[in-house]
Amino acid sequence: MKSAISFKVQNTSGQARAATLTTGHGDVPTPAFMPVATQGSIKGVTPDEVRALGSNIILANAYHLYLRPGSDTIERLGGLHAFMGWDGPILTDSGGFQVFSLGGLRRVTDEGVEFRSHIDGSLHLVSPEDAMRYQEVMGVDIAMVLDQCPAYGDNDEKVRLAMERTHQWSERCRAVHNKPDQALFGIVQGGHNLEQRAASASILTDMNFDGYGVGGLSVGEPREIMHRVGSFTAPLLPKSKPRYMMGVGSPLDLVEAVGWGIDMFDCALPTRVARHGGIYRAEGRIDITSAKYREDTGPLENGCDCDVCNHFTAAYIHHLFRAKELLGGRLATLHNLRFYQRLMAQLREAIVKDALVSFQGAFRACYTPSDDAARLTQLGKWAASRGRGQKTD
Amino acid sequence: MKSAISFKVQNTSGQARAATLTTGHGDVPTPAFMPVATQGSIKGVTPDEVRALGSNIILANAYHLYLRPGSDTIERLGGLHAFMGWDGPILTDSGGFQVFSLGGLRRVTDEGVEFRSHIDGSLHLVSPEDAMRYQEVMGVDIAMVLDQCPAYGDNDEKVRLAMERTHQWSERCRAVHNKPDQALFGIVQGGHNLEQRAASASILTDMNFDGYGVGGLSVGEPREIMHRVGSFTAPLLPKSKPRYMMGVGSPLDLVEAVGWGIDMFDCALPTRVARHGGIYRAEGRIDITSAKYREDTGPLENGCDCDVCNHFTAAYIHHLFRAKELLGGRLATLHNLRFYQRLMAQLREAIVKDALVSFQGAFRACYTPSDDAARLTQLGKWAASRGRGQKTD
Numbered sequence: 108m109k110s111a112i113s114f115k116v117q118n119t120s121g122q123a124r125a126a127t128l129t130t131g132h133g134d135v136p137t138p139a140f141m142p143v144a145t146q147g148s149i150k151g152v153t154p155d156e157v158r159a160l161g162s163n164i165i166l167a168n169a170y171h172l173y174l175r176p177g178s179d180t181i182e183r184l185g186g187l188h189a190f191m192g193w194d195g196p197i198l199t200d201s202g203g204f205q206v207f208s209l210g211g212l213r214r215v216t217d218e219g220v221e222f223r224s225h226i227d228g229s230l231h232l233v234s235p236e237d238a239m240r241y242q243e244v245m246g247v248d249i250a251m252v253l254d255q256c257p258a259y260g261d262n263d264e265k266v267r268l269a270m271e272r273t274h275q276w277s278e279r280c281r282a283v284h285n286k287p288d289q290a291l292f293g294i295v296q297g298g299h300n301l302e303q304r305a306a307s308a309s310i311l312t313d314m315n316f317d318g319y320g321v322g323g324l325s326v327g328e329p330r331e332i333m334h335r336v337g338s339f340t341a342p343l344l345p346k347s348k349p350r351y352m353m354g355v356g357s358p359l360d361l362v363e364a365v366g367w368g369i370d371m372f373d374c375a376l377p378t379r380v381a382r383h384g385g386i387y388r389a390e391g392r393i394d395i396t397s398a399k400y401r402e403d404t405g406p407l408e409n410g411c412d413c414d415v416c417n418h419f420t421a422a423y424i425h426h427l428f429r430a431k432e433l434l435g436g437r438l439a440t441l442h443n444l445r446f447y448q449r450l451m452a453q454l455r456e457a458i459v460k461d462a463l464v465s466f467q468g469a470f471r472a473c474y475t476p477s478d479d480a481a482r483l484t485q486l487g488k489w490a491a492s493r494g495r496g497q498k499t500d
Numbered sequence: 501m502k503s504a505i506s507f508k509v510q511n512t513s514g515q516a517r518a519a520t521l522t523t524g525h526g527d528v529p530t531p532a533f534m535p536v537a538t539q540g541s542i543k544g545v546t547p548d549e550v551r552a553l554g555s556n557i558i559l560a561n562a563y564h565l566y567l568r569p570g571s572d573t574i575e576r577l578g579g580l581h582a583f584m585g586w587d588g589p590i591l592t593d594s595g596g597f598q599v600f601s602l603g604g605l606r607r608v609t610d611e612g613v614e615f616r617s618h619i620d621g622s623l624h625l626v627s628p629e630d631a632m633r634y635q636e637v638m639g640v641d642i643a644m645v646l647d648q649c650p651a652y653g654d655n656d657e658k659v660r661l662a663m664e665r666t667h668q669w670s671e672r673c674r675a676v677h678n679k680p681d682q683a684l685f686g687i688v689q690g691g692h693n694l695e696q697r698a699a700s701a702s703i704l705t706d707m708n709f710d711g712y713g714v715g716g717l718s719v720g721e722p723r724e725i726m727h728r729v730g731s732f733t734a735p736l737l738p739k740s741k742p743r744y745m746m747g748v749g750s751p752l753d754l755v756e757a758v759g760w761g762i763d764m765f766d767c768a769l770p771t772r773v774a775r776h777g778g779i780y781r782a783e784g785r786i787d788i789t790s791a792k793y794r795e796d797t798g799p800l801e802n803g804c805d806c807d808v809c810n811h812f813t814a815a816y817i818h819h820l821f822r823a824k825e826l827l828g829g830r831l832a833t834l835h836n837l838r839f840y841q842r843l844m845a846q847l848r849e850a851i852v853k854d855a856l857v858s859f860q861g862a863f864r865a866c867y868t869p870s871d872d873a874a875r876l877t878q879l880g881k882w883a884a885s886r887g888r889g890q891k892t893d
Contacts, residue, residue, distance in 0.1 A: 418546075430539040
């Protein structure tokens with residue numbers, strides 16, 4: 108069967124690829140970062156703004172949209188593109204990860220997952236076939252299979268069973284998927300066991316998906332493990348298909364993962380930390396709420412080409428956060444998304460010039476990653492602000 | 501002394517005037533509605549957007565900015581225009597109203613007001629001279645005198661004393677005000693006693709301010725009283741100077757008050773109710789969170805020329821509110837501000853055509869005011885969302 112998407116690699120630099128992903132809603136130069144519109148909205152930002160920041164594809168979440176407003180409602184309203192006013196490509200995660208992390212999970216059987224809605228506690232049974240139908244009626248460009256995502260710390264046996272069930276469900280998703288203009292990606296599982304990852308990559312490759320997600324990472328494991336598993340898994344996936352590292356990551360993660368041959372990313376990090384004053388710069392992330400920015404008349408980041416840095420001072424945005432003004436989070440979000448999209452464009456340019464290694468070296472030399480303490484502080488602020496069962500970004 | 505502003509009346513219709521207020525930061529066609537940037541930001545909206553909505557002047561609050569980030573900080577950062585990135589005219593309320601409504605008020609003497617900051621409880625003494633200095637260093641186009649605003653329900657004696665003190669303070673403000681490019685407005689007090697209002701208007705007129713605020717209204721009194729006092733007071737103020745009805749009001753209030761000869765308004769209503777799903781339409785205010793909009797593929801308001809109505813459906817914005825997505829409040833705010841600015845433009849056009857009475861008649865026939873029950877519900881939502889001591893819009 109002809110794929111709903113095409114993926115043309117134009118240049119490589121080591122294992123990294125500069126390619127073009129073509130969908131029914133337009134082309135996406137890769138490597139690409141997908142801003143996260145979990146509930147059909149990138150928090151506080153309009154589709155026009157998202158586009159102007161350099162985004163060519165976004166991610167939404169089928170689990171959240173299935174629960175609210177409901178996939179049938181979205182279908183009646185003309186599909187997700189019309190509903191949210193975004194005419195570019197959309198990829199939806201099936202919701203496997205959300206069921207396991209958010210829902211009051213009741214039971215996983217071969218049939219599917221039974222869970223309670225994190226919104227109203229209602230009981231739902233979702234099979235792989237259901238997950239296909241929800242994504243099909245929403246009309247997105249790329250659907251993901253329903254997968255079972257083990258928790259970090261699960262033992263080998265649990266991880267193996269989740270992987271095997273993911274393989275069975277993947278086959279069922281493939282069998283019923285029936286929307287010629289929608290691509291379907293498989294999801295590699297296997298935890299941190301490299302043998303299982305290799306087996307998963309091989310089995311899914313044989314199923315001939317339109318592209319491949321690497322799942323089960325960025326779920327709380329140390330960064331070294333994520334890098335070890337990701338760098339091992341990516342090259343095992345077909346060279347001719349897009350490879351998508353799910354839920355990853357920090358700027359440094361992206362710079363490394365592109366070098367392993369990953370083409371697509373999504374992560375709530377740039378938008379989530381923005382709402383708490385975390386601002387990305389080439390040299391690392393800063394906290395704009397710090398008193399040191401109180402009278403800083405420079406932009407959020409020197410040399411940044413974003414509208415926010417062209418119009419507002421760090422001092423003003425510092426004030427907005429201190430005064431709990433909504434505009435603060437919005438401006439920080441715009442800057443951070445631009446930072447991410449500019450980084451992707453720089454990575455692509457480095458690949459085109461076959462100069463990725465030197466770009467990575469320069470980036471690592473300049474960028475100080477947030478240490479674990481800072482990361483935990485941010486995570487705590489975020490968790491406190493969300494309350495129970497409200498984690499959508 | 502030459503005034504920092506000019507006010508040229510072009511047309512009248514009954515007592516209503518279509519004029520141009522000229523300031524050092526540009527012209528303002530009147531009648532004009534000033535969006536509220538209490539803390540130096542119109543909630544969730546950028547200055548460019550505010551301008552595009554048809555706003556030519558905004559209001560900020562000297563009380564809030566004096567406390568945070570501090571008027572001296574704003575001065576060092578180049579003044580309020582540079583600080584917030586708005587290059588049009590700015591009017592600041594002195595903070596008289598906020599001291600009495602927000603601060604832990606300690607004492608009012610002839611010297612000034614002593615109060616505790618609603619932010620950190622610190623003790624402040626602000627004299628009329630201080631209020632002038634704060635507004636001068638922030639560099640705004642129009643400053644307001646420090647006034648004493650009685651509460652609704654205060655007895656005649658209290659209201660009279662507050663008025664007399666306001667007159668004394670007004671004189672002191674006038675005496676020390678020393679910024680040639682900044683206009684200074686007096687504020688008429690006198691509660692709901694028409695004789696006192698007449699006396700206040702007369703005394704302040706003799707002081708020869710650049711313009712006149714009508715204060716002490718919209719503080720909890722029934723709408724009829726506000727209309728009675730406003731319609732009585734406005735015509736007593738000089739025809740050659742701008743008249744500003746402070747903190748007013750609903751669309752219907754604006755339509756009526758323009759007929760009394762009021763030229764300027766500010767009110768947090770359109771932005772505040774927007775954040776809770778209150779949407780203005782020509783026929784009245786609706787609650788977009790209501791289930792009836794769940795699959796409404798029309799815009800927020802039929803025929804509206806705003807960007808939001810051109811790009812998004814009521815169903816999508818309903819979803820954003822239900823899902824607690826930040827974008828919902830932002831889109832509702834943009835629509836409501838456009839509704840207000842369009843109304844002001846229509847009022848001006850009606851005056852230019854000397855057809856205000858028929859415009860008012862048509863507006864009243866179409867627009868159903870929010871009943872007291874609905875108003876109280878909205879006020880309750882707002883109060884609950886703000887918590888204690890956080891009322892900034």
